[in-house]
Amino acid sequence: MIQLYKLKSPIVILNFKTYLESSGENALNLAKALESAGEESGITMVASPQAADIYRIKDETSILLLSQHIDPISPGGNTGANLFETLLDNGIDGSLLNHSEKRMELADIDLITQKLNENQLISCICSNNVSTSMAAASLNPTFVAIEPPELIGTGIPVSKAEPEVVEGSVKNVRKINKDVKVLCGAGISTGEDMAQAIELGAEGVLLASGIIKADNPKEALLDLVSKI
Secondary structure, three states: OOOOHHHOOEEEEEEEEOHHHHHHHHHHHHHHHHHHHHHHOOOOEEEEOOOOHHHHHHHOOOEEEEOOOOOOOOOOOOOOOOOEEEHHOOOOEEEEEOOOOOOOOHEEEEEHHHHHHHOOOOOEEEEHHHHHHHHHHHHOOEEEEEOOOOHHHOOOOOOHHHHHOOOHHHHHHHOOOOOOOOEOOOOOOOHHHHHHHOOOOOEEEOOHHHOOOOOOHHHHHHHOOOOO
């Protein structure tokens, strides 16, 4: 199990989503690029691949791995669902929860966050505004990632378009639970974007297409952390 106190800020979490550039063999190559960039920069980098790619990446790299989603189910007849116990057995170090592309009910977020906490795993709850960031913080996750959905995939970073959302989330999450770290997501792709997110109080970033779609993902990752 990962020792959460050893997670060093700043944190970079790369959500692989379901792009062809981050699926199958490409997912493994991307994870290796992420791992190499982390070793060269000294920055904590975390991969969040599709469930089908977790075992192979875990087997061939030492990078931290988050699943993209976990369903609030028990073992049994749940065809097509992501069972916590299976993902755990395949080597996850934690999970994203409540991404804007995979929304969850509050009670279900709470249930899965508790399971992750009980197993000393990383929980990263995505939120879309200050009030939901506060609600997420009350569930005691490792991270709250603030991502206004209208900015996801646009290339317009939330740290520039809506800096008050990042600052407000940081301020209010700390009021609710000082141990919860806030990440900045949506539109983050460059070193300037990440530097501004850190200046606003975030302890890292959650990003996707800006790196996945880059001609050279490793170089894009190194540029991302070059100004901090």
